[in-house]
Amino acid sequence: MAAIPMATAIAELDSLLLHGPSFSSSTPTDASSANSAASLSSTPPTTISPDSMSLASESDPPKPESVAASTIEAVIPAPDTHHIQSEQRESGQPTPGGDDAIVVAEPILPAEPPSTSRPRRARSSLPVYNIAKLVGTDVHGRRRSKGDTVQEKKRRTISDGTPTRRVNSSAEDSIDAAVSTSQATQGKIDASRTSRSAALLNTPRGARIAKKVPSSPAAGHLTRRATRLSGASAESVVTKLSALSKRGKKAVEKGVSRLTRELRRLQDTNEFAHIDTRPVRYTVWSNGKYIDIDPTQEPPAPEPPRKKVKVDESPAQKDETQPEEDKPKDSPTAARKPRVKKWLDKGLYAGQEAPVDIFKGLTSQEKKKLASIPELMPSGKPNLALPQPMYNGLRILINGRDFKLPFDVCNPLPPGQPKPAAYRTMTKNRFVGNAAAYWKKTPHFEDFSSKCVCKPDDGCSEDCQNRIMLYECDETNCNVGKTHCTNRSFQDLQERTKTGGRYRVGVEVYKTPDRGYGVRSNRCFEPNQIIMEYTGEIITVDECERRMNEVYKDNECYYLMSFDQNMIIDATTGSIARFVNHSCLPNCRMIKWIVSGQPRMALFAGDRPIMTGEELTYDYNFDPFSAKNVQKCLCGSPNCRGVLGPKPKEVKPPKPTKDEKKTVKKTASKSSMKLSAKVPAKPSVNPPAKSSVKRKLKDAFEFDGDDEEEVNTAKRRKMKAATGLKRALSSTSLKMTKGAAKRAAKGASTIKRTVSSISVATKKKRTGLVASSKAVKAKVTSKSKAATITKTKTKTTIRRTVTNKVTKKTYDKKAAASTSSTKTAATTTQSKIDAPSRSPSLTIVAAGVSANLSITTTTTTSSSAATQADTTKPSTPVSSSSSTTKKAMPKLTLSSGKKTSSRKVTPSRKAIESGLSLGTPASGLAKSVFNNKDKAKAGVGAGAGPGMGAGLEAGAEAKKTPTRIKLVNVSKK
């Protein structure tokens, strides 16, 4: 092997690499050399052909044979002359690296004879690619050509900074390409040598490289080694090729040849080789959120330990609830101990004992019903797997109930309802002004000190006398105790709502499409269940009048309701019950109860359950007093009355039987007082005329259309009462009345009241009633000027004044209660006579019939109104006003007497409520005392209800419009 200068060898090697073995046929010529030189020095090509010099080494991989060639450490004979070689020889430049340099090169192949075929460049069949364009770098061409620095910035480097090819195909690129190809071919080529060879080029880059390239081979070797260590070049294509078969290699070579220059430029990078040198970071996700854990940051401070629960815990529980940090660190197992979830062993009601006595807690009726359902009777063997619900299940099974999912499971109510403008709420009634004093003077139920006589099994249900009288049971008046008592609605309400929440409160205000605001249910309610209390300021009539004239004169809505006696609830400041609208077919009732001696009004569900989302309504029994104030009713019920007006009156009384006539006779003769209020109304319309009497009687009986069944019952009862009354009225003469009044004055008249078989009287009181014959006569002649009801033998005097500007009615009532020692055949009951000093509607309780027995007299002239006004002069001892009738009510016997039994006369709770609901809002006792002369301000007195304001305003129209005189009478036997 002949030694040749190293420079020559390198030059030859470069030449070889640049041309590539495959191009050897075309390279030997000088023309091609010149061509190559031109190519090397040219600006980056925009078009590169496969036979271009710059691409030759890239596009044509070495032959497989050359891969297997071992490293040659010798002189490599130059296959052909090259212009660089020539230059070197001519210039006599020393070979960089010296003679001892190790050159790694592939074996030299024998030169092929010159090809006779046309030059490749001329071959139009070969595709021509604009690589720069393809890779998107052609836009930088001009800038680079001007020596822009971008050129340098764009240069890719391998890990140790060794420059590789650039996009353009300048001379240095060509050299770099050659070097890369050489590396790819042999994998052992010394980069420093190549760089040196590049440095030999007479180009700016050559000059730069010449400066940078270290002169010592060791330095170059280091660079080489570092390049290999980068990981990218070590896994070169050629290395892979060596492991492939011939065909596989060809395929790879073909693929490689198609690699774009850009990709090839990148193939040594970590990204290309998918080598991620960054440290691995594990992301942490919690509850669907990415948690950025910065290892440099300190872990967050542990949460402060929670407050200790006061309840006693077992040691095991304590151990579980103890925070991790509190646990001893020397017991890692304890710290890692997972929390154990406890599951019920069996069934929904696991853990609850099956009731031993399934009758326990049921009412007597429920017990009876349960006994009639064999399926529900205990089989003797308790079902431990699925015991029945302990508390309510059986009751629900017995009674049945419409079912709806609980509120929090299924809430059909759309949220975000518009709410009324801020208004002041009041959860408890507040007496304003003289109202409190007035109430204290009123003979209410303080003297009702006896307890009910219910048994625990009964649970103060339908027959509880407290319930019948609309007293709520409490510790003082209940015989069965809180556990069994079911007559504690207001207490239940308080219990239910004390913790608040939509479901517990159960109602919400919402905007109705056409009636302003309304109230709807947020939950289900059972029939007759208390829903919410109607609270507000309790004011006197005078105060109400003042407010109407001064404060509310411009209001469209009034929230005034007749409450008790002459008092009114003004809910302008009050509970949201004031927003409850009217319906002619309501699902609720407004009922007044006495709770711990105080009157309270509340909205109760009607006779059917109320579903979630239903609008709550009750019948206002609205009396507009004037056509001017009539409002159209928009309740939309099938039986809608069309206007917000009073309940219809109906019921044609049947002809009385002989027995009834006799009874009436007796009744009339016995209690003349009861007629004192009634008599005046009657003759005013029909002195003796029977047809008129009939009509009046027909008018007299109102009924509540809420409950059909109840209505029927009420009708029957009313009919009986009506016959008696009719008879009494028709046969009453002045003389008789006078005599009766005398007897009453003597206390001979006994008022009986049959409520139930339970005697509730604790005090015997005698009531004397003096009804002046003059007053009665005046009433009969419709001049009713005065009626004096005087109860003598007691010293209690109640002055009740319904004040209008002109009208005043004064009652002197000297006994709050009377005694009854007389007993009926079936029941002997003496009730407290004056118990019904509650609102007139409540007086129905005594008779067990429809609460309000009203006689409406229509007077059409102002003179009659004036006459009435006269009757109400303060100086005149009272009269036929509604107030009078209220007081007289208990004294009018409606029961048929002889065959009266407790069962017969005991009103059902529904009947009472029905009657009450009738009486509460605007049913208007005060309406009866309608003082035309004074512009109907008497209407305020008891007009009550939302319609009261209208009643007041109607006063102006009083002279022109018919005056309604409504007398409400309830008698007691």
Ligand SMILES: C[S@@+](CC[C@H](N)C(=O)[O-])C[C@H]1O[C@@H](n2cnc3c(N)ncnc32)[C@H](O)[C@@H]1O
């Ligand atoms: C006590 S307020 C009831 C709450 C009232 N909707 C509000 O927005 O304040 C009574 C008034 O509501 C209206 N209203 C109630 N029920 C009605 C009905 N069924 N049809 C028409 N208007 C009704 C009448 O204007 C009535 O004077």
